[in-house]
Amino acid sequence: xxxxxxxxxxxxxxxxxxxxxxxxxxxxxxxxxxxxxxxxxxxxxxxxxxxxxxxxxxxxxxxxxxxxxxxxxxxxxxxxxxxxxxxxxxxxxxxxxxxxxxxxxxxxxxxxxxxxxxxxxxxxxxxxxxxxxxxxxxxxxxxxxxxxxxxxxxxxxxxxxxxxxxxxxxxxxxxxxxxxxxxxxxxxxxxxxxxxxxxxxxxxxxxxxxxxxxxxxxxxxxxxxxxxxxxxxxxxxxxxxxxxxxxxxxxxxxxxxxx
Amino acid sequence: xxxxxxxxxxxxxxxxxxxxxxxxxxxxxxxxxxxxxxxxxxxxxxxxxxxxxxxxxxxxxxxxxxxxxxxxxxxxxxxxxxxxxxxxxxxxxxxxxxxxxxxxxxxxxxxxxxxxxxxxxxxxxxxxxxxxxxxxxxxxxxxxxxxxxxxxxxxxxxxxxxxxxxxxxxxxxxxxxxxxxxxxxxxxxxxxxxxxxxxxxxxxxxxxxxxxxxxxxxxxxxxxxxxxxxxxxxxxxxxxxxxxxxxxxxxxxxxxxxxxxxxxxxxxxxxxxxxxxxxxxxxxxxxxxxxxxxxxxxxxxxxxxxxxxxxxxxxxxxxxxxxxxxxx
Numbered sequence: 001x002x003x004x005x006x007x008x009x010x011x012x013x014x015x016x017x018x019x020x021x022x023x024x025x026x027x028x029x030x031x032x033x034x035x036x037x038x039x040x041x042x043x044x045x046x047x048x049x050x051x052x053x054x055x056x057x058x059x060x061x062x063x064x065x066x067x068x069x070x071x072x073x074x075x076x077x078x079x080x081x082x083x084x085x086x087x088x089x090x091x092x093x094x095x096x097x098x099x100x101x102x103x104x105x106x107x108x109x110x111x112x113x114x115x116x117x118x119x120x121x122x123x124x125x126x127x128x129x130x131x132x133x134x135x136x137x138x139x140x141x142x143x144x145x146x147x148x149x150x151x152x153x154x155x156x157x158x159x160x161x162x163x164x165x166x167x168x169x170x171x172x173x174x175x176x177x178x179x180x181x182x183x184x185x186x187x188x189x190x191x192x193x194x195x196x197x198x199x200x201x202x203x204x205x206x207x208x209x210x211x212x213x214x215x216x217x218x219x220x221x222x223x224x225x226x227x228x229x230x231x232x233x234x235x236x237x238x239x240x241x242x243x244x245x246x247x248x249x250x251x252x253x254x255x256x257x258x259x
Numbered sequence: 260x261x262x263x264x265x266x267x268x269x270x271x272x273x274x275x276x277x278x279x280x281x282x283x284x285x286x287x288x289x290x291x292x293x294x295x296x297x298x299x300x301x302x303x304x305x306x307x308x309x310x311x312x313x314x315x316x317x318x319x320x321x322x323x324x325x326x327x328x329x330x331x332x333x334x335x336x337x338x339x340x341x342x343x344x345x346x347x348x349x350x351x352x353x354x355x356x357x358x359x360x361x362x363x364x365x366x367x368x369x370x371x372x373x374x375x376x377x378x379x380x381x382x383x384x385x386x387x388x389x390x391x392x393x394x395x396x397x398x399x400x401x402x403x404x405x406x407x408x409x410x411x412x413x414x415x416x417x418x419x420x421x422x423x424x425x426x427x428x429x430x431x432x433x434x435x436x437x438x439x440x441x442x443x444x445x446x447x448x449x450x451x452x453x454x455x456x457x458x459x460x461x462x463x464x465x466x467x468x469x470x471x472x473x474x475x476x477x478x479x480x481x482x483x484x485x486x487x488x489x490x491x492x493x494x495x496x497x498x499x500x501x502x503x504x505x506x507x508x509x510x511x512x513x514x515x516x517x518x519x520x521x522x523x524x525x526x527x528x529x530x531x532x533x534x535x536x537x538x539x540x541x542x543x544x545x546x547x548x549x550x551x552x553x554x555x556x557x558x559x560x561x562x563x564x565x566x567x568x569x570x571x572x573x574x575x576x577x578x579x580x581x582x583x584x585x586x587x
Contacts, residue, residue, distance in 0.1 A: 073463065073464055074463055074464075074466050074467075074468075077464060077465065077466040078466050083464075089458070089460075089461050089464075090458070090461065091453075091454055091457040091458050091461065092457065092458070093457050094266065094453065094454070094457060095264055095266075097264055097267070098264055098266050098267065098450070098453075101264075101267065101450065102450060102451065102454045102462075102465065103465045105447045105450060105451065106451065106465050106466050106467050107465075107466070110447040111447050111448055111450075111451040111467060111472070112447075112448060113446050113447045113448055114442070114443050114446050114448040114449075114475070115442050115443065115446055116446055116447070117269075117270035117442070117445045117446060118266075118267055118269075118270075118445060118446055118447045118449065118450045119264075119267040119268050119269070119270050119271070119445065120270065121447065124447070125267065142263060142264060160465065163465075164465060164466065
């Protein structure tokens, strides 16, 4: 079966620095894949290559079998490859509902309609409200983004992404910068996402990874060090040694249950 | 915090709006001697409304909107001089001429944003001004165009000396295009424009054809500005270079800021305030009327982001709160 998202020998160099080095990943439909790695491993660059912010020097990216290596960001979104942002990137002056409505309207091709009232498009509003409900934001749907907590903003990010009907969803450190109490709400929401969407999560926090991932890849120095089941990866000596020396050791093993 | 989404409720009318239109109609009966200045008010309100569509709703900052007003005015006058004297179709053709230019330069122009966009829009209108000045065989240069006239509106209402026809004709265009703009800003397209104004880069990432949307809004706005220019030519029976001047571009921005940007009625209220204050201040002191306009502008910007409508909105909210706290 064709994978939802597949990369072959993806490379990106900045000057003399190989930031992404022959990365090959495969996400089947419905994947719950986490990408971990120390700071500077090239995780963010990889996301930028996948989402089209940057162009790969060499290698290929296939989305459901179609080559999107040189497609624009907009084109990738239309084809079902959607990302969220490490730092929330929303319409801050608009309400939660309006944010999600914008995405729904764009996805349903309604944004070219110039003469029908948006407020009378019950279909679009109901779809937006259903997604907001799904992420547990219903009570705040009329509040502006600038008025809600950061953790909720992350949820709105995901709501906007979901409105675009993704086949593949890239979650770029969704838990970064939010209190742990809210992290668990966020993960609950991620767990309720439609099972057929393939999700690639870039994440530092091992608690989050353990709860979310069915498969983990470790990126070090731009290369995939290993890919495997979460417990395999987390018990690997090689992976441990990569994180050693960075204060990460404690954080890393924190997610492993006591034997 | 609002209980509902203002953005998605733009299509619903508020009964208080009727008051505004009744005032305009009432002016016709109450001030028969002031119809000439009232007609100017209505035309500038229409022009400011066209600017509001781009500046207020799409966030396109321009200091060159007179280009479209001027093209409309000259097109209308030239068509009439050439023998096409039916006013309504004349105005529509003038609007299309302006829209044509916007559609041509829009795709390149709207890649810009902020200060560069302001400079380029100014440059475009300055070039047009100079071109019109040089092409005096066509435009009459400094002397302007006169000696053209129009057939009665709908074939029924001749252009009277006292300006009744002019006023109602201009008012008709304003009402018609107001309904149009209102529909457009309430539509999913209008919501998308709001998104572009808020965060252009993000709109692109939800797959929105940002430049396409902006070009459409800009073209529609130019069409309206062109019609405003045409009505100006038709009701004054005279067109001079002034319609293309930088003053015209700046005036209309000031009107919009005074009334409130991005609120539809901001344009409709800003134009009468500006023109009436200017008129009466100039009567009071012909040298220092700018001082009064300047003071008003400072008040509007300092105390009322959102112009006069913004101030009214906050007074209303204050009363609502005061009432709320008195209740047990």
